[in-house]
Amino acid sequence: MSHTRPIFIDTHAHMNLREFRPEPGKAVHRAAHAGVTRIVNVGTKVGSSRRAVELAEQFEGLYATVGIHPHDASSCDPEALAELRALCEHPKVVAVGEIGLDFYRDLSPRPVQVEAFKRLIELAWEASLPIVVHDRNAHDEVLAILDSECPDDLGGVLHCYSAGPDYLPATLALGFHIGIDGPITYANAGALRKVAARVPLDRLLLETDCPYLSPDGRERNRNEPAFLPDIAGRIAEVRELTVAEVGAATTANALRVFPRLRL
Numbered sequence: 001m002s003h004t005r006p007i008f009i010d011t012h013a014h015m016n017l018r019e020f021r022p023e024p025g026k027a028v029h030r031a032a033h034a035g036v037t038r039i040v041n042v043g044t045k046v047g048s049s050r051r052a053v054e055l056a057e058q059f060e061g062l063y064a065t066v067g068i069h070p071h072d073a074s075s076c077d078p079e080a081l082a083e084l085r086a087l088c089e090h091p092k093v094v095a096v097g098e099i100g101l102d103f104y105r106d107l108s109p110r111p112v113q114v115e116a117f118k119r120l121i122e123l124a125w126e127a128s129l130p131i132v133v134h135d136r137n138a139h140d141e142v143l144a145i146l147d148s149e150c151p152d153d154l155g156g157v158l159h160c161y162s163a164g165p166d167y168l169p170a171t172l173a174l175g176f177h178i179g180i181d182g183p184i185t186y187a188n189a190g191a192l193r194k195v196a197a198r199v200p201l202d203r204l205l206l207e208t209d210c211p212y213l214s215p216d217g218r219e220r221n222r223n224e225p226a227f228l229p230d231i232a233g234r235i236a237e238v239r240e241l242t243v244a245e246v247g248a249a250t251t252a253n254a255l256r257v258f259p260r261l262r263l
């Protein structure tokens with residue numbers, strides 16, 4: 001029996017959003033105390049991408065992704081793409097994201113979302129970075145675009161996976177990983193627990209999506225990376241593993257999916 005403390009990587013956080021100002025250092029410290037020693041802050045538009053990179057420069061354990069969320073797809077113009085392209089050269093930018101389609105809230109017209117998604121996949125390809133994909137109520141469309149637009153070795157994660165067990169085989173066949181968040185702790189999350197039980201262990205990633213999606217029992221919309229072990233605990237339960245085993249496997253996965261991430 002090993003007594004080493006499990007190490008976790010939060011592969012999808014938004015400490016770049018205003019909820020974490022003015023003192024992100026405190027949340028970073030609480031996370032480290034909980035064993036979450038690496039945190040990837042995810043960009044949702046040019047400004048929050050820039051902020052994610054700033055945080056990565058300030059704190060050793062923080063990394064960044066840069067991208068434009070489908071909600072903001074209308075802002076994906078040549079200027080924005082040029083700025084994201086420049087940010088991709090930063091050594092702590094580990095992926096392009098979050099990018100994708102959101103047909104639930106439809107905050108940008110669907111054709112605009114599709115066009116931005118394709119341009120941002122192209123950007124990732126040019127930069128040789130994996131992608132962090134947001135898919136809400138657009139499972140068929142997202143998989144079709146990943147299938148037609150992604151070179152075989154691009155890879156990445158379907159973050160906050162919500163497509164249920166039926167879409168799992170197609171997602172895995174495309175080489176993508178499955179990001180599991182706080183909803184796995186919710187009473188009504190039977191389908192998601194089925195997903196967490198079935199995903200091959202080497203395709204699983206842990207994420208908080210903080211400040212959103214607080215695990216059960218935590219204050220709503222006050223989620224933070226320190227709560228990541230709640231999610232690991234629930235996955236451990238459904239897979240009949242120890243939390244340490246889930247931590248070790250998902251940490252190894254994160255380092256493989258995001259080659260610029262370092263322990």
Ligand SMILES: [Zn+2]
Pocket residue numbers: 098134135159160
């Ligand atoms: Zn998302």
Ligand SMILES: [Zn+2]
Pocket residue numbers: 012014042098209
């Ligand atoms: Zn997110």
